[in-house]
Structures are given as structure tokens and as C-alpha cells.
Amino acid sequence: MRYVNKPVRKKDAMSLVTGKPVYTDDITQGSSLVVKLLRSPHAHALIEEINTERAKKVSGIECVLTYEDVPESRFTTAGQSYPEPSPYDRLILDKRLRCVGDPVAIVAGLDEKSVDKALSLIKVKYNLLEPLLDFRKAKDNEILIHPEDNFVSLVEVGADNKRNLCSSESMNIGNVEEELKKCAHVIEETYHTKANNQTMMETFRTYTSIDAYGRLNVISSTQIPFHVRRILSNALQIPKSQIRVIKPRIGGGFGAKQSVVSELFPAIVTWITKKPAKMIYSRKESFTNGSPRHEAEIKIRLGADENGIIKAIHMYSLWNAGAYGDHGPTTVGLSGHKAMTIYNANAYKFDFDVVYSNTMGAGAYRGYGATQGFFALESAVNELAAKLNMDPTVLRMNNMLTESSVGKTMPTYYNEELKSCTLDKCLKKAKEMISWDEKYPCRDMGNNKVRSVGCAVAMQGSGISSVDVGAVEIRLNDDGFYTLMIGATDMGTGCDTILAQMAADCMDCEYDSIVVHGVDTDLSPYDTGSYASSTTYITGMAVVKACESLKNKIIDAGAKKLGCSVEYADFDGKSVCNIKNNESISLIQLANDNYVGSNNYLSASESHYSPTSPPPFMAGLVEIEVDKLTGKVDIIDYVGVIDCGTVINPNLARVQAEGGIVQAMGMAMYEDIIYDRNGRMLNDSFMQYKIPSRLDVGNIRIDFESSYEPSGPFGAKSIGELVINTPPPAIANAVYNATKVNIRSLPITGEKVMMGMLKNA
Amino acid sequence: MQIKLWINDKEYVDDISPDTILLDFLRSKGCLSVKRGCETSNCGLCTVLLQGKPILSCSTLAVRANGLKVTTIEGIQDEASEFGGFLADEGAEQCGFCSPGFIMNVIAMKNELKNPTEDEIKNYLEGNLCRCTGYMGQLRAVKKYLEKYSDMKKGA
Numbered sequence: 001m002r003y004v005n006k007p008v009r010k011k012d013a014m015s016l017v018t019g020k021p022v023y024t025d026d027i028t029q030g031s032s033l034v035v036k037l038l039r040s041p042h043a044h045a046l047i048e049e050i051n052t053e054r055a056k057k058v059s060g061i062e063c064v065l066t067y068e069d070v071p072e073s074r075f076t077t078a079g080q081s082y083p084e085p086s087p088y089d090r091l092i093l094d095k096r097l098r099c100v101g102d103p104v105a106i107v108a109g110l111d112e113k114s115v116d117k118a119l120s121l122i123k124v125k126y127n128l129l130e131p132l133l134d135f136r137k138a139k140d141n142e143i144l145i146h147p148e149d150n151f152v153s154l155v156e157v158g159a160d161n162k163r164n165l166c167s168s169e170s171m172n173i174g175n176v177e178e179e180l181k182k183c184a185h186v187i188e189e190t191y192h193t194k195a196n197n198q199t200m201m202e203t204f205r206t207y208t209s210i211d212a213y214g215r216l217n218v219i220s221s222t223q224i225p226f227h228v229r230r231i232l233s234n235a236l237q238i239p240k241s242q243i244r245v246i247k248p249r250i251g252g253g254f255g256a257k258q259s260v261v262s263e264l265f266p267a268i269v270t271w272i273t274k275k276p277a278k279m280i281y282s283r284k285e286s287f288t289n290g291s292p293r294h295e296a297e298i299k300i301r302l303g304a305d306e307n308g309i310i311k312a313i314h315m316y317s318l319w320n321a322g323a324y325g326d327h328g329p330t331t332v333g334l335s336g337h338k339a340m341t342i343y344n345a346n347a348y349k350f351d352f353d354v355v356y357s358n359t360m361g362a363g364a365y366r367g368y369g370a371t372q373g374f375f376a377l378e379s380a381v382n383e384l385a386a387k388l389n390m391d392p393t394v395l396r397m398n399n400m401l402t403e404s405s406v407g408k409t410m411p412t413y414y415n416e417e418l419k420s421c422t423l424d425k426c427l428k429k430a431k432e433m434i435s436w437d438e439k440y441p442c443r444d445m446g447n448n449k450v451r452s453v454g455c456a457v458a459m460q461g462s463g464i465s466s467v468d469v470g471a472v473e474i475r476l477n478d479d480g481f482y483t484l485m486i487g488a489t490d491m492g493t494g495c496d497t498i499l500a501q502m503a504a505d506c507m508d509c510e511y512d513s514i515v516v517h518g519v520d521t522d523l524s525p526y527d528t529g530s531y532a533s534s535t536t537y538i539t540g541m542a543v544v545k546a547c548e549s550l551k552n553k554i555i556d557a558g559a560k561k562l563g564c565s566v567e568y569a570d571f572d573g574k575s576v577c578n579i580k581n582n583e584s585i586s587l588i589q590l591a592n593d594n595y596v597g598s599n600n601y602l603s604a605s606e607s608h609y610s611p612t613s614p615p616p617f618m619a620g621l622v623e624i625e626v627d628k629l630t631g632k633v634d635i636i637d638y639v640g641v642i643d644c645g646t647v648i649n650p651n652l653a654r655v656q657a658e659g660g661i662v663q664a665m666g667m668a669m670y671e672d673i674i675y676d677r678n679g680r681m682l683n684d685s686f687m688q689y690k691i692p693s694r695l696d697v698g699n700i701r702i703d704f705e706s707s708y709e710p711s712g713p714f715g716a717k718s719i720g721e722l723v724i725n726t727p728p729p730a731i732a733n734a735v736y737n738a739t740k741v742n743i744r745s746l747p748i749t750g751e752k753v754m755m756g757m758l759k760n761a
Numbered sequence: 762m763q764i765k766l767w768i769n770d771k772e773y774v775d776d777i778s779p780d781t782i783l784l785d786f787l788r789s790k791g792c793l794s795v796k797r798g799c800e801t802s803n804c805g806l807c808t809v810l811l812q813g814k815p816i817l818s819c820s821t822l823a824v825r826a827n828g829l830k831v832t833t834i835e836g837i838q839d840e841a842s843e844f845g846g847f848l849a850d851e852g853a854e855q856c857g858f859c860s861p862g863f864i865m866n867v868i869a870m871k872n873e874l875k876n877p878t879e880d881e882i883k884n885y886l887e888g889n890l891c892r893c894t895g896y897m898g899q900l901r902a903v904k905k906y907l908e909k910y911s912d913m914k915k916g917a
Contacts, residue, residue: 009849016857017845017864019794019834026793199892201798201806201858251796251858252892283799492856492893651852655898659855662895686803686890694883694896 003501003511004714007651010497011516012249012490022249024221025280028207032276033062035266036115038105038122039289040097043131043358043679044143047095051123052105058121060114062273065106067093070268074150075234077260078326078363079224081467081528083154085329087166089146092235092264097126098145098323099360100680101289108269108277131358131679135295135320138164138355145323145356157329166321167329167354171336173411174347176301179312183303187384191376192745193728195295195320195673196666197287198365199691202251204262204281204290208270216243216271221250223257223489224529225519231260232267247519253491254663255364258531259291259326287684291363292673294331294354295320298376308388310345310399315377317352319369324361328354331364334461335373341413341615342423342459343381343399348412358679364531366660367724370460371667375746378456378729383742391440392455392733393431393621397424400457401617403707414465416612420707420717423457426641427619429705434621434639441737448628451636454734456620458725461613462709462718463534470539471525471607474503474546476554477515478595480587482507485605486518487527488539493720494652495535499543501648502713506547508573525605533616533718536648540713542608549604554590557600561585561593614709616644616717620661620726623698626738631754633735635665635698640726642702645709645717653719657702660723666692668728670747764827768792769836777823783809783816783831786823792833794861798890805889808862808869809833815869817888834861840868847906853898855891863889867903876911879904 015022021029052064070092078086093103105122109115132143146161153159158168180186206220216238222228225245233240250257266277281290301314317335321328336350365371381399385392401410402424409415431437434453442452473485484503490496500514507514518524527539551571558576559569568580577584594600623637640657647653670690674682683689708715732743741756765774768790777786784807787795797819798806807819810832834841841864848854848864863886870877870885877885882903891899 007850007852010852010854012857013849013854014842014845016854017848017860018838018841019861019864021793023796023858029793201804201856201890201892202796203798250856252856254892283801492854492858494852494855649852651850651898655852655855655894658895658897659893660895663892685801686799687801691890691892693887693890694900695887697896700895700897 001505003504004648005646005650008497008501008511008649010494011500012496023202023251024205024207024219024248027248028219028278030276032207032278033108033110033269034112034115035106035108035269035277035279036119037103037265038107038119040100040102040104042097042126042128043100043133044129045097045126046129047097047104047124048127049125050105055107055118055121058114058118060110061118062108062275063269064118064122065093065268067091067095071235071237073237074152075231076326077231079227079258079260079529079531082230085155085157086327087151087153087159087325089151089325092268099358101360102323106265106269108273133358133675133679135355135357136297136318138357139353145358164356165353166325166356167332168352170351172349176312176314176347176349179347180301180303183311184306185304185384185387187300187302187380187387189380189383189744190297190299191379193296193372193375194746195362196293196365196671197290197673197689198254198256200252200254200256203283203286205279206262206266207278208266209276210270210274211244216267218243218245218263218267219248220245220263221257222247223253223491223531225489225521226487226526227529228260228263229521232263235264236268236271238271245521247489250491254366255368255531256291258364261291283686284684287689288681289360291326292360293365294328294362294369296335296372298335298372300376300380302380302384304384308384308390308395308398310343312347313340313343313345314349315340315373317373319352319354320359320362321354321356322359322361323356325356326361327364331369334369337412338370338459338461339373339377341410342401342457359675360681366663367721368532371725374456374458374725375728379732379744382455382729382733382736386736393427393436396427396457419614419711420645420709421617422643422705422707423617423619425705426617426643427457429703430619430621430639430641433701433703434623434637436621439623449625450628450738451623451625452734452738454622454730454732454737456726456730456733457618458722459615459617460533460718460722460725461615462537462712463610463613464532465613466609466611468528468532468534468538469607469609470527470534470542471605472539472542472546473525473603473605474550476550476591476602478592480591481513481515482509483515483517485524486516486539487524488535489519489530491530493656494649495530498536498648498652499539502540502543503547506544507551526607533721536716537712537718538608538610540716542606544713545606545608546604549606550602553602553604557594557602558585558590561590610711612711614711614717616642616719616722618642618722618726620730622727622730622734624731624734624738626735626753628757631750631757633669633748633750633753637698638700640702640723641705642719642722643705643707644719645707645712646715647704647706648714648716654702656719657723658700661700661727662692662697664724664727665697668731668746668748670749672747762824764824766826766828767830769832779824781823782819783821783823783826784818787818787831787833792835794834796858796861798859805866806859806862808865808889810865810869815866834865837868844868844906847902848899851898851902853894853902855893859889859891863891863899871907871910
């Protein structure tokens with residue numbers, strides 16, 4: 001392998017670091033209508049009257065749209081394969097407002113000033129309804145978030161809008177109650193994780209126009225171009241054939257852009273006015289009406305015998321969908337299925353309720369529910385270790401999936417067979433790297449400072465089994481270079497690059513001989529999009545298959561030219577050779593000949609789906625320093641050792657890991673979407689909602705313990721989401737090891753640590 | 762109102778509304794590297810140099826640059842490519858949206874601090890947020906870049 005497993009520079013790196021205009025707002029600089037929303041100041045209300053006459057008269061205003069101007073059929077904005085598990089519970093504009101910031105009217109005009117003026121002149125009479133803000137009280141509450149009759153759930157996920165249920169299910173394997181009765185130790189606790197904002201640096205933004213064929217063209221910062229096409233078709237009630245979606249470079253996504261957020265509004269403006277339009281979300285809008293992580297309350301019952309061997313796990317996840325159900329039924333599933341699978345037990349039970357409330361609708365965020373589940377389960381496992389007076393790394397070694405588990409069926413993971421795992425090696429190496437045995441549990445540093453270590457393990461999936469589809473096309477061009485047409489969306493992660501690395505090794509050519517293109521729904525092969533940690537594993541395999549197919553075509557064409565049969569023709573990347581007489585034709589010659597008087601245009605397209613979603617694994621160990629006088633926690637060192645199968649690009653994998661860990665440090669220690677008593681988000685700017693800066697993260701060290709996943713391209717599994725799962729429980733564990741305080745509700749603030757210490761004292 | 766300023770050594774005379782923000786003015790003149798990541802002067806994405814010193818163009822009125830020299834990454838492509846190469850070799854540009862502002866600040870730091878320590882580097886660059894990389898790769902790139910110059914100095 002010349003390129004796979006090498007730290008190749010990203011294909012787009014030099015454009016990005018020299019500030020080239022490659023993002024949505026940069027490539028749409030011509031004149032276009034400015035689109036903004038009048039947003040609801042109330043968490044729960046009905047629009048009784050809305051008067052837009054004066055707003056429409058403002059000079060420069062092109063259109064003002066209200067609920068009377070939009071289609072009446074509901075849809076979901078969740079970017080998922082059809083039929084989407086997320087209920088169809090939205091309209092572009094609705095008479096019923098379900099959270100603060102819900103859109104009331106769309107205003108489009110020539111410039112921002114006229115739009116702002118028009119927004120201020122819209123007169124709305126609201127019928128205020130009592131808001132339901134506490135998701136713990138949502139199920140079967142008399143206040144209904146979605147009382148409408150045209151609420152529809154396409155998939156059986158236990159949705160019932162007359163009970164505020166977005167989804168509700170239950171799973172049993174073995175008899176948890178019987179097993180728990182036999183256990184010497186049972187941990188029974190409730191854990192609480194908060195809504196967090198992805199805060200990708202580029203906020204939501206979309207440009208729309210009508211092309212020469214009268215079709216709606218959409219340039220959008222999205223992870224899911226093909227789903228955007230379908231969702232806009234549903235929302236606008238126009239055929240998919242009338243929509244083209246283009247994804248340029250995008251400034252981060254982390255799942256936020258796995259939902260349609262900014263697309264609907266300029267799209268309907270352009271469809272109605274036939275004029276170009278653009279909407280750029282402010283940072284504040286991205287905070288107050290984005291698609292954050294679901295807040296969750298997870299109850300755990302964890303039983304073990306006197307030796308600390310886990311016998312039974314019961315998880316109940318209560319999930320706040322907020323106003324709309326995007327990704328509700330699916331994220332919640334991961335909280336149990338991913339978390340519980342990592343431990344062997346005799347019995348498992350997992351049940352959940354995803355409830356509607358009058359807070360901002362949640363969505364997809366890196367980790368996709370597994371993050372919440374791992375905080376809860378890993379914290380409970382650490383509490384079990386403490387109860388047994390056992391080192392939590394030792395308890396894990398005795399209970400978790402290891403290399404010797406390979407070949408076993410995972411009952412909580414849809415009975416998939418584990419085909420690759422080195423989690424035990426990951427934990428062992430991480431312990432060595434952080435000198436766990438010397439540092440566990442804590443050391444008094446004097447001066448009221450205590451240093452301690454904490455531990456967690458995690459897994460994720462690689463794509464959604466039997467759902468995700470990735471297709472690529474690879475073409476042979478004149479002079480013998482290749483174009484790799486990709487439907488997966490590089491959002492900075494580097495998938496254009498790693499797919500090109502794979503293609504270069506498959507075709508035995510130079511990395512620079514692979515030109516990548518993506519994504520344009522008119523041109524690119526279909527791909528579900530970049531989410532669910534699918535791209536390396538799913539689309540990567542499509543690359544391997546398409547290259548194999550193109551190679552066969554090249555050999556075929558070469559053999560014809562050489563006048564030999566295919567079995568005697570060999571292709572080494574540079575030429576096709578007749579192995580009987582050593583006659584050969586160069587790839588350049590072959591490619592150029594194909595372009596003149598020939599029926600031999602060589603191109604191959606293959607798609608791939610996987611019946612399994614092989615888990616990547618990670619051990620995360622942290623060293624912190626706690627100030628015993630204030631409760632303040634500082635991160636000193638974070639060690640992550642990862643099994644993502646074959647590492648396709650060590651640099652990009654490492655940065656994925658470092659970035660995910662830091663994002664999770666924010667979630668663990670301060671990121672917290674909070675509302676006032678009327679349901680308005682209080683901390684809706686970077687001034688108040690703090691994300692980690694480079695002074696907050698200590699040192700982070702990453703290493704790999706690669707297994708080989710037989711069903712993945714070059715033995716690879718995923719990495720992107722896995723890496724966000726260990727910091728919250730590991731940091732909580734370190735805090736316990738320093739202070740004997742269990743923080744079961746994120747974020748782990750100094751205040752909570754201090755109050756816990758005072759309570760213990 | 763009339764203003765005259767130099768953007769990347771090119772003179773611009775323009776009639777602007779007094780509330781024009783420098784960031785928007787620069788983008789309207791084709792400096793599309795300049796990005797807005799927030800509205801509260803917290804993210805550092807919009808960093809440009811005013812008279813050689815880093816400023817946040819999102820919270821600077823265009824009129825404040827009247828008579829002064831503004832530098833964006835478009836004006837220092839060679840330096841940007843040089844440091845950018847170090848960043849690219851770590852894979853630490855990732856989505857790249859924060860890169861121009863970050864790189865402008867790194868170059869300002871290189872001009873301002875002599876042989877900075879790791880802590881000094883982190884403190885100087887603290888105002889440049891990045892959500893992709895976790896900052897470690899950026900730090901590796903900055904250190905390698907500065908090392909090159911300290912080696913040159915040692916050699917000289």
C-alpha cells in the first residue's frame with residue numbers, strides 16, 4: 001500500500017489554508033435576495049392574526065410569506081434514508097408555534113436593512129398557550145405539542161402525538177429481574193446529560209436559484225445533499241426531478257447539518273419569486289434554533305456478582321425531542337444498543353421514551369445518542385468498581401469485549417457477529433501511556449490540589465447496517481488520470497482525501513492521478529451522506545468495488561488491443577501487458593485511444609451497503625487536577641487509544657480523535673443549553689455558551705491499536721463519532737477519584753464538585 | 762461617507778454608510794477569506810491585520826481603517842502557504858473555516874514574539890476558536906513552523 005495508512009495531505013488543504021473562496025457564501029457572491037425569519041418570541045402559541053401589509057410595502061421587499069402561503073402536508077427535516085424513522089411533524093411555517101424561535105414569517109428583500117425593517121412591521125396577534133418545558137413531565141401531559149391530525153409516522157417507532165411521544169420502545173434479552181435478584185451488587189442511579197450545540201464554525205447557510213431549465217438549484221452547507229433533495233421535494237410539494245443540490249466546501253457539521261435547517265426558507269422564496277435567494281443563519285439563530293444534542297435522563301440498573309462480573313444491565317432512556325422529532329427515534333436507540341453492547345452480561349433490558357416539549361427541536365450530534373448512553377453506563381460501571389473497591393480498568397478488563405470476543409454474537413447489537421476488536425489492547429496501552437498504575441486513584445499535590453485519573457471505554461458503529469448506501473463512479477480520462485465521483489460529503493473530515501488514497505492504491509497509481517468530485521445531486525452517484533460514521537467503511541468499500549470493476553474493464557480493453565485473451569492480460573497501474581509475450585500497451589495510450597473513434601469510454605460505478613455495522617473501540621483515560629477549595633477541575637492529560645481497524649490516514653484520524661475529545665470536554669465540563677422559565681435560551685452566544693479554547697484542554701495524546709475488519713475497505717472501520725464518547729464519564733470518574741463525589745448530571749462544574757465535597761464533609 | 766484605505770497594498774476610495782463593518786467591507790472588495798463565525802467578538806475567524814496588528818474585523822467599523830493599511834490572507838499568500846503547509850502536514854486545517862483568521866494571528870504572533878514558549882503560543886492564539894481539531898494539531902504545526910525560523914536564526 002503506497003497511500004493507505006499514510007499521512008497524506010488533504011486534497012483541499014492548500015485552498016483552505018490560503019483562504020480561497022470555496023464555501024457557500026463565497027461562491028454565491030452575485031446579487032440575491034436576503035432571506036430572514038420573523039421568529040416566535042413565545043414557546044407555545046397559536047398565530048391568531050398576522051398582518052404583513054405594511055411590511056410588504058417597504059422598499060426593496062420582494063415577498064413576505066406566512067403559514068397561509070406554504071403547503072399543508074407535514075414532513076421531517078431529519079436527513080435520513082426514506083422512509084425516515086423521524087415523524088412527519090413539520091410545516092415550513094405553521095400556525096402553531098412550538099418553541100421560542102419557531103418561524104412565524106419569511107421575509108425576502110434586496111438588502112438586509114429593508115428586510116430588517118419589514119420584519120419589524122409585521123404585526124402578529126398570538127394566542128398564548130401554556131408551555132411544556134420540563135421533558136420529565138411531557139409524557140401523557142394534557143398540554144399537547146403536536147395535537148394536529150396530519151401528524152404522521154412512516155415507520156413503526158412507537159410515536160403517539162396524543163401522548164407527546166415521538167418514539168417509545170422496549171427490548172428484553174434474558175431475564176433482567178431474575179439476574180438482578182441474584183447479584184451481590186446492584187448500582188441503581190439516574191444520569192442526566194444536557195443539550196449541547198455543535199457550534200461548527202460555519203453557521204447554517206443556503207443559496208437558491210432557478211437554472212436554465214427552470215429547476216430549483218440549491219447550494220447548501222449540508223452533510224446530506226441527496227436527503228436535502230427529498231426533504232425539499234416533500235416540503236415544497238414539487239417533484240424531486242425539479243431540484244438540484246450542490247455541496248461546496250463546508251465549515252464543519254458534526255451532525256448539525258444532518259438536518260435541513262436553513263434550506264427551506266430561501267428555497268420557497270426562490271420557488272415562488274423565481275429569483276436567487278440566500279439565507280445565512282446568525283450564530284444566535286444557530287444556537288436558538290439549530291439541531292442540538294438531545295437532552296437525556298438515563299436510569300440504570302447494573303448488577304454484578306461478588307467478583308465484579310456483570311450479570312445484568314437495564315437502561316431506561318428518557319429523551320427530549322423538543323418541539324420536533326428529528327432524529328429522536330434513532331439517537332435514543334444508540335444510547336442503549338451501543339453502550340450495553342460493550343459489556344458481556346446474562347440479561348439486558350432497554351426501554352425508552354422520546355418526548356415532545358416546547359424547547360428547541362433537537363437533532364443529530366456526533367455520537368448520536370451513544371454519547372449520552374456511555375456517560376450513563378460508564379459512570380455506573382465506575383460506581384460499581386468503587387463499590388467493589390476495584391480498579392475500574394480491571395473491572396472493565398473482566399467484563400468488556402476483547403480480542404478474544406471476536407467471533408461472538410452480540411445480542412444487544414442486532415445479533416451481529418463481532419469480527420474485529422482490540423479494546424483490551426487499547427485499554428492496556430492507554431494505561432501505560434498515562435502511567436495509570438502509578439497515578440490511580442489520586443495524588444495530593446499539596447496546596448489544596450489533588451491530581452487523579454479516570455477511565456472510560458466506548459464503541460460506535462460504522463454506518464447504519466442494511467440502510468446506508470454509498471456509491472462512487474470512477475472514470476478513466478485521457479492521459480490516464482482518473483476522476484472519482486463521490487456522493488459522500490467531505491465536511492472537513494477529509495473523506496475526499498481518504499477515498500482518493502484508497503482509489504490510488506486500488507488502481508496502483510499516483511495519489512495525484514485521482515481527481516475527486518463531490519457533491520452535486522445531478523452528477524454524483526447516490527450516497528446517503530456523511531453521518532453515522534459511514535463514509536470510510538461504506539463509501540470506502542464502494543471505492544474498492546468500483547476500482548476493481550474499472551480495472552477489469554481496463555484489462556479487457558488492453559487485451560483487445562494486444563490481441564490476447566483476458567486471462568493473459570495483466571494491469572500494473574501503468575500498462576496492460578500480455579504475460580505470454582511481454583507485449584504491452586500503456587495506460588496513457590489506451591486512455592487516449594479510447595477517446596478517438598472508439599466505443600470504449602471506460603467508467604465504473606458501484607454501490608455498497610453493509611448488513612453489519614462493525615464497532616470501532618476506544619479507551620479514554622484522563623488525568624485532572626481538582627482544586628479542593630473551589631471545586632475547579634483542570635484537565636492535565638487525555639490519552640485515547642483507538643481501534644478503528646486499519647487507519648487509512650493517521651494524521652486525519654488523529655485530528656478526528658483530538659477534535660472529538662475536545663468537543664466532549666466542553667460537553668463534560670461546561671457546555672449546557674439553558675432556558676429561562678419562558679423557554680427562551682439564555683446562553684445564545686459564544687459570550688455565554690463557552691466552547692473549549694486552546695487553554696482549556698490540557699494535553700491530548702492519541703494512539704492506535706489496529707484490528708483488521710474483514711468487511712471493511714483495507715480492514716478499516718469508522719472513527720469520527722467514537723471519539724466523542726469517553727471524556728464525560730472518564731472526567732466524572734477522575735473527579736470521583738479525587739473527591740469521592742459522583743457527578744451524575746452534566747456538565748461537571750466546579751460548583752457541583754464543591755457542593756458535593758461540602759455534602760461529604 | 763468617504764473613506765480611503767489600503768487593502769493588501771491596493772488603494773480603495775469608497776463612499777460607505779457609517780455603520781459599515783470592516784468585515785463586510787472587506788468581503789465586498791473580494792477578500793472572501795475573511796469569515797464571520799459569531800457576532801460577539803469571541804471566535805477570531807474574522808482576524809485581519811490593521812497596520813500589521815491583528816484585529817477582529819467583525820467588531821471594527823470600516824471607517825476605523827480610514828487612512829490605514831489592512832492585510833488579509835489574500836495579501837500574504839506566500840506566508841500563508843508556508844505556514845499552511847505545516848498545518849496541512851498535520852491534517853489540522855480540517856474544515857478550514859477558521860484557518861484564515863487563525864493563520865493571520867499566527868503570522869502576527871511570529872512577527873511579535875521572539876521564541877515564544879508553548880504557554881505564550883497558547884495565550885496569544887487563545888481567541889482563535891476551532892471546533893474541528895482540538896487544537897493539538899494546530900500547536901504541532903505552529904511549533905514546527907517557529908522551529909524552522911529559530912533554526913534559521915541559529916544558523917545565521
